[in-house]
Amino acid sequence: MNTYHMTSFLLFPLLLFACSKEVRKPNIPAPEPPQAKEYTFENTPSWSDEFDYEGLPDxxxxxxxxxxxxxxxxxxxLQYYTEKRLENVRVGDGVLTITAIKEDYEGLDYTSARLVSRGKADFLYGRFEVKAKVPPGIGTWPAVWMLPTDWAYGGWPASGEIDILEHVGYDQDVVHISVHTEAYNHAIGTQKTSTKRIENATTDFHRYRIDWTPNYIRGYVDDLQIFSFSNEGTGFRAWPFDKKFHWLVNIAVGGNWGGQQGVDDSAFPASMEVDYVRVYNMIEN
Structure with a gap:
């Protein structure tokens, strides 16, 4: 067998293997390029929690x-997230209060709460607004954010994440609005984030919101736009934001970001207060 035929013989099964792998790839159609378009939103919330009751969250x-x-x-x-424990989550005096506590619980040193609307209130597009006051203290990491309900494109970050408000206690009064996707995330140094310094983020309530449409996600603090992320039209790796997402509200303790400068135990108990969360429908026009 000459060199040509030997090479052909060796390549033939490799080509078959390559072709068979190609056939098994998910059949995801090429996306249509998004049309340049501005969107508006209804003036009355379609879903909200005003926290005008007492006790545990609704x-x-x-x-x-x-x-x-x-x-x-x-x-x-470092925290253990509890369920329906008034020490960690309570509604009263018109606000939701989530409290992280320094205490021994289930083998850990801190407790907190992480509320989710998953399966109860899931959304595709809209204006999402929260009015909140974050806690001070090194090691605190409060957030109001959104995750995909069905993870249609795979595990994090492939199916996306939207962060409406994040604050880490060692960077006092600096708030963050971000998105994470397979193409754009902090693990590969491409995360899309904007920050704003607010002198009284831990002592006063401020309004944080994102406008989520088929074309863009924009982020605002007290109606000032600080963040914009556009749909490039290149598919789910850059834009997985065409599926339903849900709310999360929590305080983490320590962690890869929140704990970068340690945890100051004298900061606990540490509470985030939320005056309301609201969703306004996008107007199709």
């Missing part, structure tokens, strides 16, 4: 993520 709107880092939070956080 069970028709909120559930709980429960447990520790072993449940897969993925950030090396």
């Amino acid at each position: 069970g028709s709107k909120w559930g709980y993520d429960i447990g520790s880092e072993n449940n897969g939070w993925g950030n090396n956080e």
